[in-house]
Amino acid sequence: MNWAEQGPTRRDVLHAIGMMAGTAVLYQAMEAMGHAKETQFSGPPNLQGARPGTKVLVLGAGLAGMLAAYELTKAGYDVQILEYNNRPGGRNWSLYGGDTYTELGGATQKVGFAAGNYLNPGPWRIPYHHRALLHYCKAFGVALEPFIQMNHQALLHSSKAFGGKPMRYRELAGDWDGNVAELLAKAIDNKGLNSxxxxxxxxxxxxxxxxxxxxDEDFKYSKNYRSSRRRGFDRPQGGGVLGEPIPSQPHAFNDIMDSQIWRTVAQHMSIDHQHSMFQPVGGMGMIGRGFARQVEGKIRYNTKVTSISQQGGKVTVAYADTSNDTGTGTGSGTTGTATADYCVCTIPLGILSQIDVDCSPGLDAAIRAVPYSNSVKVGLEFKRRFWEEEEAIYGGISFTDREISMISYPSGRMHSDGPAVILGAYTFGAPSYKFAGMTPEQRIARALDQGSVFHPGRYKEEFIGGATVAWSRVPFTLGCCAQWNEETRKEHYQTLVAVDNRLVLAGEHASYIGCWMEGAILSSLDAITRLHSRALEA
Structure with missing residues (x-):
């Protein structure tokens, strides 16, 4: 819009200020799209009146499946869980030293991380407003610690700005705010906002x-003490003879524009990434272990579901044993069936669409309608925490326009000696498929090469080893998470989450909080509440 020809509306002004100065307008826009409100959790479900002896099969020992089993068991149901993997948690998972992981295609990694170090291939952080997940972590004794999302000392790298040299987030963010504030102040002086x-x-x-x-006093963003308190000093405050700080020179505004710093600022403003955030002490897999302790003895591991029938007034699930599986899904060849009165299925849709499921045509169409995204993570272990010792970077994320997208510094065990693991790549979209087409060794080498832009002379020199997971090659999901759009939600969502005879689906794909553990948990609570009502009516 040309403001000289047509004056801006109040909404235009407030929107601009909101995007530049705060989260209010952004929050309103997100709320309108259904993303910004706190998640819907008022406490555990009330499942009173269960008929003794009623059996429920739960397919999948991810968080949705284990929570369903836990709450149904508390209510008096007879519950069994069938799980493809030899561990609980599903996508809630950590790779530790000594672990072995085989992806589709047969590539096997033997993780060599030092004790206490890990890579979280899937979820890695918990927003403060994911109340259901936080409730059950506390109830199940899963210890949490802060996760550092934004770090002003972290770096931003753009190949199109500053000659490709990474810059401190605090410098770019301070200069962005200062320049925009000066421009708006000039607009007021020039009567540009009088309308x-x-x-x-x-x-x-x-x-x-x-x-x-x-x-400054002239309403200009310039080199002085005030601006340097935001972006940092050339010589920091000290003591004694040379204690006086020396202010730093702000970057030229066109360089700030070239850096596209506003993208990083906007990401930190998103309600999903605002302070405070948490992570489990010892790795995200601790949540899966905590949930599994509540349903001990109810999980049959190494069990691949091959069909689901609802004939004869019951649910019958056929399965094959996957013990000694090498990534082919064949396992030992032992097969069997399990029967129950009802079934809660948490199998990801990309896998479920390949299984013979006895359900309504509408549910079958819904299962096949939702594609999954891909993502690749690479964990890189280094001899020591040189980013802390030499650059005072404690946690947080450095961003780049290279394929790796970002690197994230560990938020746990900060200021300690010994090896530590950086998340050396977190790719989505086209770069993720490019990475997925590489061998694990090639992915690690690419992440090491591209991440060196942040810490030249240290990154490759102090590297010990790595591990990587490409979600399109993960046998139990074939993708990262469900990707709904407005059209598919309108046509298929309500059918997907409805109780279909004796079967109900749950998981992040059955929620409006896709790709988050909170979505899986809330969908599970909703699904078992409605299944319980169906059972009482039967």
């Missing part, structure tokens, strides 16, 4: 911009 605010409002906004953008 949407009074002179008094303009004066108040002008003073607010001075504080927010660290502008």
């Amino acid at each position: 949407v605010m009074t002179a008094e409002d303009g004066d108040r906004l002008r003073m607010a911009l001075r504080e927010w953008g660290a502008l």
Whole structure:
């Protein structure tokens, strides 16, 4: 819009300020799209009145499946879980030293991380407003610690800015705020906003911009003590004779624009990435272990579901044993069946669509309608925490426009000696499929090469070993998470989550919080509540 020809509306002004200065407008927009409100959790379900002896089969020992089994067992149901893997947790998973992982195609990795180090191939952080997950972590004794999402000392790298040299987030963010504040202050001085605010409002906004953008007395963003308090000093404050700090020179605004710093700022503003965030002490897999302790003895591992029948007034699930599986899904060849009155199926849709499921045509169409995204993670272990010791980077994320997308520094065991693991790549979209087409060794080498831009002279020199997971090659999901769109939700979502005779689906794919553990948990609680009602009506 040309503001000289047509004055901006109040909404235009507030939207611009919101995007530049705070989260209010962004939150409103996200809320309108169904993303910003806190998740719907008011406590565990009330499943009173279960008929003794009623059996329920749960397919999958991810968080949704284990929670369903836990709450149904508490209510008096006879529950059994069938799980493809030899461990609980599903996508809630950590790779530790001594673990072996085989992906589709047969490539096998033997993880050599030092004791206490790990890679979280799937989920790796918990937002403060994911109340259901936080509730059950506390109830099940899963210890949590802070996860550092935003770190002002972390780096931003763009091949199109600053000659390809990484810059501190605090410098770019401070310079972005300062320059935008100066521009808005000039717009007020030039009467450019008179059509949407009074002179008094303009004066108040002008003073607010001075504080927010660290502008000088002339309302300019310049080299001085105020701006350096945001972006850092050339010589920091000290003691004694040379204690006086030396202010730093802000970057040129066109360089700030080239860096596209606003993308990183906006990511940190998203409600999913706002403070505070958490992670389990010792790796994300600790949550799966904590849930599994609550359903001990109910999980049959190494069990691949091959068909689901709802004939004869019951549910019959055929399965094959996957013990000694090498990634082919064949296992030992032993087969069997399990029967129950009802079934909670948490198998990811990409796998479920390849299974013979006896269900309504509508549910069958819904199962086949939702594709899965891909993602690749690479964990890199280094001899020591040189990013902490030499650059004072404690946790947080450094971003790049290279294929690896980012590197994330460990939030646990900070300021300790010995080896540590950096998340050396977290790819989506086309780069993720490019990485998935490589061998694990090639992925690690590529992540090491591209990540060296952040820490030249240290990254390759202090590297010990790595591990990587490409989700399109993970045998039990064939993808990262379900990718609904407006069209498929409108046509298939309600059918997918409805109780279909004696079968109900649960998991992150059966929620509006896709790709998050909270979505899996909330869908599970909803599914078993409705299944319980169906059982009482029978």
